[in-house]
Amino acid sequence: MQFQTPRGTRDFLPEEMIKREYVINTIKNVFIRFGFDPLETPVFEEFKLLSKKSGEDIKKQIYEFKDKSGRDLGLRFDLTVPMARVIANNPQLPKPFKRYAIAPVWRYEEVSAGRKREFYQCDVDIVGSVSMEADVEIMTTAVECFKDLGFRDFKVKVSDRKVLEGFIELIKKKIEPEMKLEFSSAEIFRIIDKLEKIGVDEVEKELKKLGLNEKQTEKLVEVILVKGNYDSVLRKGKDLLKGIKIAEEGLKELEEIWKYSKIYGIDKYLVLDYSMARGIDYYTGPIFETEVRGYEKYGSIASGGRYDNLIETFGGRPTPATGISLGIERIIEILSDGKKFNLEKTKVKLFVASVSEELKKDAVKIALDLRKQGISCQVDLMNRSLGKQFEFADSLGIPFVLVVGKEELKKNVYKLKDMKKKSEREVKLDQIQKLIS
Amino acid sequence: MQFQTPRGTRDFLPEEMIKREYVINTIKNVFIRFGFDPLETPVFEEFKLLSKKSGEDIKKQIYEFKDKSGRDLGLRFDLTVPMARVIANNPQLPKPFKRYAIAPVWRYEEVSAGRKREFYQCDVDIVGSVSMEADVEIMTTAVECFKDLGFRDFKVKVSDRKVLEGFIELIKKKIEPEMKLEFSSAEIFRIIDKLEKIGVDEVEKELKKLGLNEKQTEKLVEVILVKGNYDSVLRKGKDLLKGIKIAEEGLKELEEIWKYSKIYGIDKYLVLDYSMARGIDYYTGPIFETEVRGYEKYGSIASGGRYDNLIETFGGRPTPATGISLGIERIIEILSDGKKFNLEKTKVKLFVASVSEELKKDAVKIALDLRKQGISCQVDLMNRSLGKQFEFADSLGIPFVLVVGKEELKKNVYKLKDMKKKSEREVKLDQIQKLIS
Numbered sequence: 001m002q003f004q005t006p007r008g009t010r011d012f013l014p015e016e017m018i019k020r021e022y023v024i025n026t027i028k029n030v031f032i033r034f035g036f037d038p039l040e041t042p043v044f045e046e047f048k049l050l051s052k053k054s055g056e057d058i059k060k061q062i063y064e065f066k067d068k069s070g071r072d073l074g075l076r077f078d079l080t081v082p083m084a085r086v087i088a089n090n091p092q093l094p095k096p097f098k099r100y101a102i103a104p105v106w107r108y109e110e111v112s113a114g115r116k117r118e119f120y121q122c123d124v125d126i127v128g129s130v131s132m133e134a135d136v137e138i139m140t141t142a143v144e145c146f147k148d149l150g151f152r153d154f155k156v157k158v159s160d161r162k163v164l165e166g167f168i169e170l171i172k173k174k175i176e177p178e179m180k181l182e183f184s185s186a187e188i189f190r191i192i193d194k195l196e197k198i199g200v201d202e203v204e205k206e207l208k209k210l211g212l213n214e215k216q217t218e219k220l221v222e223v224i225l226v227k228g229n230y231d232s233v234l235r236k237g238k239d240l241l242k243g244i245k246i247a248e249e250g251l252k253e254l255e256e257i258w259k260y261s262k263i264y265g266i267d268k269y270l271v272l273d274y275s276m277a278r279g280i281d282y283y284t285g286p287i288f289e290t291e292v293r294g295y296e297k298y299g300s301i302a303s304g305g306r307y308d309n310l311i312e313t314f315g316g317r318p319t320p321a322t323g324i325s326l327g328i329e330r331i332i333e334i335l336s337d338g339k340k341f342n343l344e345k346t347k348v349k350l351f352v353a354s355v356s357e358e359l360k361k362d363a364v365k366i367a368l369d370l371r372k373q374g375i376s377c378q379v380d381l382m383n384r385s386l387g388k389q390f391e392f393a394d395s396l397g398i399p400f401v402l403v404v405g406k407e408e409l410k411k412n413v414y415k416l417k418d419m420k421k422k423s424e425r426e427v428k429l430d431q432i433q434k435l436i437s
Numbered sequence: 438m439q440f441q442t443p444r445g446t447r448d449f450l451p452e453e454m455i456k457r458e459y460v461i462n463t464i465k466n467v468f469i470r471f472g473f474d475p476l477e478t479p480v481f482e483e484f485k486l487l488s489k490k491s492g493e494d495i496k497k498q499i500y501e502f503k504d505k506s507g508r509d510l511g512l513r514f515d516l517t518v519p520m521a522r523v524i525a526n527n528p529q530l531p532k533p534f535k536r537y538a539i540a541p542v543w544r545y546e547e548v549s550a551g552r553k554r555e556f557y558q559c560d561v562d563i564v565g566s567v568s569m570e571a572d573v574e575i576m577t578t579a580v581e582c583f584k585d586l587g588f589r590d591f592k593v594k595v596s597d598r599k600v601l602e603g604f605i606e607l608i609k610k611k612i613e614p615e616m617k618l619e620f621s622s623a624e625i626f627r628i629i630d631k632l633e634k635i636g637v638d639e640v641e642k643e644l645k646k647l648g649l650n651e652k653q654t655e656k657l658v659e660v661i662l663v664k665g666n667y668d669s670v671l672r673k674g675k676d677l678l679k680g681i682k683i684a685e686e687g688l689k690e691l692e693e694i695w696k697y698s699k700i701y702g703i704d705k706y707l708v709l710d711y712s713m714a715r716g717i718d719y720y721t722g723p724i725f726e727t728e729v730r731g732y733e734k735y736g737s738i739a740s741g742g743r744y745d746n747l748i749e750t751f752g753g754r755p756t757p758a759t760g761i762s763l764g765i766e767r768i769i770e771i772l773s774d775g776k777k778f779n780l781e782k783t784k785v786k787l788f789v790a791s792v793s794e795e796l797k798k799d800a801v802k803i804a805l806d807l808r809k810q811g812i813s814c815q816v817d818l819m820n821r822s823l824g825k826q827f828e829f830a831d832s833l834g835i836p837f838v839l840v841v842g843k844e845e846l847k848k849n850v851y852k853l854k855d856m857k858k859k860s861e862r863e864v865k866l867d868q869i870q871k872l873i874s
Contacts, residue, residue: 001751001752002525002526002751002752002753003482003483003485003486003522003525003526003751003752004483004526005478005479005482006479006481006482006483006504006508006510007504007506007508009479009481010479011476011477011478011479011519011523011526012475012476012477012478013476013523013527013530014474014475014476014536017474017475017476017477018474018475020477021475029811032784032813033808033811033812033813033814034808034813035785035813035814035815035816036784037451037454037455037783037784037785038449038451038454038455038458038784039448039449039450039451039454040448040449040454040457041442041448041449042442042443042446042447042448042555043480043512043541043543043555044443044446045440045442045443046440046441046443048440049440063502063504064502065500065501065502065503066502067443067444067500067545068545069444071443071444073443075480082448085440086448086450088439088440089439089440089441089448090450093450094829094832094833095819096818096819098815099451104480106480108504108505118479118480126818128819129818129819131818131819131820133818134818137818140805144808263798263801263802264801264805265805314438314439314440315438315439315440316439346474347469347473347474347475348472348474361700364700364701365700368577368701368702371470371471371581374466374470375470376469376470376471376472377470377472378472378535379472381533381563381566381568381570381571381574382532382533382565382566382568383568392531395531396531
């Protein structure tokens with residue numbers, strides 16, 4: 001009987017792990033350069049914590065279970081909620097607290113080619129700063145990750161939950177002040193967020209189904225359809241939402257973001273798009289999504305926003321916070337699709353082969369010595385002939401083979417075979433490191 | 438309302454994460470040098486897979502749960518079982534397959550100071566080789582990890598499940614051939630494994646409780662009490678277990694291990710100890726445990742052994758395999774206890790401070806430039822005064838502060854303050870990298 005990985009999860013064999021590690025290390029190095037420190041939390045949390053501000057859609061996707069003493073737990077669905085709990089529990093931490101986390105999360109979703117139930121998030125968050133500069137530093141960190149990963153043409157879509165709240169005010173107060181609306185902001189947000197996927201007509205249909213009348217629907221669609229450069233979209237937003245306090249606060253935030261983005265040099269990537277709303281409940285201010293041009297079908301590869309109330313909700317002091325999360329699975333798909341990977345199939349650099357069985361211990365000693373120099377190498381553990389040792393090294397993709405024979409040992413000069421170039425040269429042991437790296 | 442981490446789990450704040458990453462990276466570098474490649478599997482597996490060869494004790498400790506469509510799953514309790522499943526499912530992988538994995542596992546155990554329910558294992562395994570050289574390479578990899586971590590005085594305890602099976606034969610056949618024993622080998626192993634913890638008298642008591650008579654108990658205790666250097670313990674084993682086929686196979690394995698350990702240069706660390714039995718069911722040959730001398734109370738920091746039947750049990754071709762697992766939590770405790778850590782509290786190397794608010798954007802630009810050089814730095818995101826910026830940098834443990842003022846910008850020469858030495862010097866921007874690393 002064979003066992004498979006549970007539905008929505010998968011194994012990563014060495015060749016794929018090497019791609020994943022390349023992407024993770026590239027991202028992690030940017031995170032560190034931008035002054036973020038690591039934080040790790042357990043994979044499961046109290047279910048009550050996870051479900052508190054997740055929103056209904058995600059709440060249903062949490063892997064929920066009881067431990068052996070009946071505690072109601074769940075696998076984390078993101079890294080932001082656990083981090084906010086840490087801040088709530090540790091008020092002594094100096095602010096701003098800048099942390100990164102790169103770790104798996106779990107959501108019980110419909111499984112498709114690009115969507116698994118276990119996936120990695122790479123998060124940076126800045127906790128404690130009310131300034132929009134923090135949001136721009138967050139976006140800049142993501143932009144720098146994209147550049148280091150080799151992406152050249154991408155956009156960072158920006159919107160603001162306060163502006164979106166303003167939309168509700170707009171259709172409530174400005175049009176039919178007496179009408180009592182029966183839906184939540186979250187429901188509206190969920191519909192307008194689908195604009196790109198389902199188109200204007202469907203969005204209008206869904207809004208009407210929710211109870212909006214013709215005029216309300218028209219007004220709302222007018223706002224979310226505003227297109228153009230950041231300045232002009234901002235201006236149009238100001239015209240349409242004039243006098244609505246919450247919207248004006250949001251537009252001020254978006255104006256600040258525009259100002260800082262020029263200082264941080266990311267203004268050319270920014271697109272202001274009022275139809276972008278994000279799915280999670282805890283956002284309170286600016287929100288971000290990013291797309292690589294030409295690869296829009298893969299969706300957003302880094303998303304986030306400001307969540308100024310979350311830490312307080314978890315019992316902490318009122319503490320502003322903002323952050324972004326990069327998804328490595330989508331990034332890997334785009335890099336693979338664009339044939340951007342140029343990596344070996346193995347981390348092993350060298351196979352130390354022995355000509356005969358009695359020389360095996362000499363091969364081992366050479367390998368141990370090379371390992372002390374930091375060279376990744378393997379020796380034969382199967383009592384194979386020299387030919388079979390070569391075959392094995394080749395099947396694994398090991399780029400070099402060193403041949404240990406009697407003559408070689410005597411002269412202390414060995415044959416180093418380049419498996420790709422099919423070339424061979426004579427080397428001393430202390431030359432190898434340079435030649436194979 | 439505040440939320441805590443679920444019982445037996447904990448958060449790791451940046452200062453502790455930096456220690457953990459140091460230990461993990463040290464171990465990982467050794468794993469790579471010894472020619473192991475990375476493999477990753479999901480955190481949960483089918484419960485049936487996990488419980489198949491875990492043994493009763495561990496089976497009870499599995500975090501078991503159902504997913505939303507009723508599949509019976511469990512969080513992995515080790516990294517060996519999932520790896521064996523991968524091998525069973527992927528017969529195409531070239532052999533030997535050498536993989537490492539560094540990841541958390543979960544066991545619902547009694548929680549104590551040193552024992553949590555979520556902990557990391559760092560595993561290397563060699564799959565496909567029947568040779569004891571593979572076992573010795575595994576032990577050598579662990580020994581090299583210890584050395585790189587700064588441990589000087591440690592021992593690798595070796596035993597063999599076949600020899601232990603021989604004990605059962607010994608007390609069955611040699612003493613009372615007619616007596617039908619009512620207990621499993623696993624039960625005997627579990628008792629003798631406790632020798633160090635509970636002492637001879639208690640072991641004798643428990644053996645008798647299991648149904649062994651006086652002579653059987655005496656004989657068994659005689660074997661497990663054999664002490665001395667590897668050669669003499671091996672010889673004594675041969676005397677005591679003469680004629681018992683399974684034991685002779687095991688002793689042959691231990692002899693091979695001794696031979697290879699001399700070639701690999703680890704013979705001085707090896708201690709042959711027949712009372713060491715290991716808790717998990719799937720071992721079939723040599724088994725290993727390791728202790729740092731002076732820190733024995735922390736228990737074994739790396740344990741493993743050969744498990745030649747596991748892959749077949751999971752539906753794969755019959756495939757021999759051996760491996761070891763290092764526990765980073767215990768290693769960190771020992772390093773902390775021995776005051777061996779000499780690490781910064783933060784990964785941030787530099788704080789770029791601005792003298793006044795209007796110079797903040799200049800500080801940002803300098804920081805962005807330094808980040809491009811790979812320097813980890815932070816800028817002020819709180820609109821703080823210069824004094825408060827220094828206080829913040831100090832509270833975080835950032836070792837250097839660069840001061841950006843009007844004069845400095847004009848001359849392109851800045852003050853670099855060493856926060857530990859309380860010293861200051863004038864620097865150009867391109868000198869900083871060298872000075873702070």
